[in-house]
Amino acid sequence: MHKLPRTAAVGVIAPAAAVRRRQRTKAWLWAAVAVVPLAFLLIFFVWPVTALLARGFFDASGFSLNGVSEVLAAPRTWRIVSQTLAQSVVATVVAVLLGLPGAYLLYRTRFPGRRALRAVVSIPFVLPSVVVGVAFRSLLDTGGPLGFLGWDASFPALIAALVFFNYSVVVRTVGVLWARLDPRTAQAARSLGASRPRVWWSVTMPALAPAIASAAALTFLFCAAAFGVVLVLADQSWGTIETEIWYQTTQLLDLPAAAALSILQLVVVGISLLVADATRHRQERALRLAGRPTDHRLRVGDLPSVLITAAVIVVLLALPMSALVVRSLQTATGVGLGNYVLLFAVTGTGLPTVWQATLTSLQTAAVATMIALVLGGMVSYLLSRRPASVVGRRVLRSADAAFMLPLGVSAVTVGFGFLITLNRPPLDLRSSWILIPIAQAIVALPLVVRSLLPTLRAIDPRLHQAAATLGASPLRLVTSIDAPLAWRGFGLAIGFAFATSLGEFGATTFLARPDRPTLPVEIFHLIGRPGVDNQGMALAASVILAVLTASVMAVAEWIGPKESRAW
């Protein structure tokens, strides 16, 4: 027998008013959960970035457009902008063209080793940009296996490296949707007399279009914001807005110019983010319509896809990494582990060894991961709610976009902004090591949210309703339904957060102190120094950093959801 509910006595109050009061209390509770991540984002993202942008508009005499207009009038600026756009457009087109057969093969056909191959393909996305830069150089410079091409520090090398990163973005984003396309639609078209090419153009392509557009927009975004890889791979004649910001601040100390360039970068990245967001919403709707993943055995007609994908995996993905490993084992005295031994060697200068930098990186990444997970968990939980009111839905939709912003604002801008705002009262963190993990958490936050949100959103609201009618309190809903169903997403989020933080270079390079560098920063220093030993150590350190990030991601993949995410 049920006891009478305690609240029953309140029934005397006019019900409508009382209900409205309860709903208002509930709204306040939600707002409280939202305040923590919002405050964090305001202090550690909006404020530094705004302060940086303001530098562009204020000089010693007050508000002035001189700095900005000077930068905008300079031919060098427009060369940089067009180079940024050129590398992003070309890399995006190549990545999409190569990625479509890959998406088909890895998500629509069935063969032994498919899962392992999917994992291999997904690893480059999380590899640190500095490592990828070093790997492509070890492949293409005069001593490398493809040195005869003369592509070292060239446009093709840069494009290859950018495609290397983003191939998996296309494969995954398109593949996940492709796997869920109902094959019967294409079969219906075939039965109505359409040829295979006509089915592809009239049925399959239009269905995949949102995913292709979304993948292209994201790839463009990542290419336009690429920093470490450009810095390592391209020579002086080539620059992107990102490297130019870095150059203007660290080499020329021209802060107004850097601020003006940051504004330009915001515009470029803002547009691609808007496109990506619009297509992502379309795609989430499309995905809901599709059923379970379907695939078929590999058949003779799939040969072109097999050949293209095999070539991509062997030449584009495996070759640079193999060249990196092989060359890290070459020392002045022959093949051996000499370069790795040097990583532990203490120099006379009192600077930390590469080994110590590795430990620093691991600690920093661990703290950054924790921050990103706590914040990302709160944000995702909030964004996964389905408010009944129109206003509530609108607020959520804009919050969704707000938390994606760090993805769009360059890491260089974040790091530089920290440098000029958080080094004096009211918040003086200049000498605090916590600045680096905070910056890395900001950079990792969008990836965490994008990993958690789909698994949380995939939970049918009627599961909550069923549990509630069985007597589960709101707290028990979280512990007994949401947490067990979303823990796979958490595995993936941890992997992304840790791998991203471990390899983060753009923001960290501004914030790391010389006596406590992280591994990517240390690698960048090493390749800038002359001497065979330094180059060899850079290669060995790159291998270690690559192995660390790849294994973190492999573990996350292993416990993560198998099909549910796009990137």
Next chain:
Amino acid sequence: MVSGLTVDQAVVRYGDTIAVDRLSLNVAPGEIVAVIGASGSGKSSLLRAVAGLEPLVSGAVRWDGVDQAMVPTHKRGFAVMFQDGQLFPHLNVGANVGYALYKRRRGERERRVAELLQLVGLPGYQERAITELSGGQAQRVALARSLAAEPRLLLLDEPLSALDVGMREHLAEVLAGGLRATGTPALYVTHDQDEAFAIADRVAVVKQGRLLQLDAPSRLWRHPDSREVAEFLGYRPFLSTAEAVALGWSAAPDAVIAVGPDAIVPDPAGVAVAVNGFSAGRGETVFEIELPSGQSGWLRVRGVVDPPDRWRVRLDPAGCALLSSPRG
């Protein structure tokens, strides 16, 4: 004090659409009330409002006379059984059934889960994964899970409509058996009137959010209040007194006469009618015939027979329902 559930002048609205329109009904302790209506008639909204999943714009949901407006869903003690079960995919059958029993001691919980699985005809299924279940099995587990909560009231939202016909009839018996065995009062929403008539003590007919009639199945069938209800139950066509007399019911009363599915019978001495079409199935043949009034009528004949061009028929008063005449 009224015991059990009382819905009093309830209104549910989605934007400008009124889903439930000043609807009142009650469910007494131990009683099963079915709510039938076409899809979109607001019957599911009514059920969700009772569960506290939709807010009421006005009116009240009361239990034993106490307004439930301030009672959140999880404290109402009204379990909902959804059309597609909504079993928790990460829990096995036993853990799903035992979901509401988490405060009980382990041994007691396991004993209760075993009992309930026995009751719904799935003994020993505790360790099965949800994904291994057929649609019918999943609904039985959902029923066991709801009953485990020992709800004050069970709300069933088209629990059988996703199943195929044979399974539906069998499970309707399992459902009714489970409800009777535990004495659980229930509000049972369905669009299938056979299901409702088989399970319920009383049946409510709902159209466009309004309650048209609430009666015991036999009374509802014999005495539909209005032409709308009669139409929904399957009465057609509707004849005037004169038209009924012309079909051989010489003492036809002064009323609108609703013709039930079995009301037109073959009679060698009856009125000759033309056959306009026929369909055969499940051991009977249904002829569409042209009545003297020019309306279509339906004649059911046992066995699958070849159609003659004409039948002689008469109206059987036992198969008709009387609606109050439009004049009074």
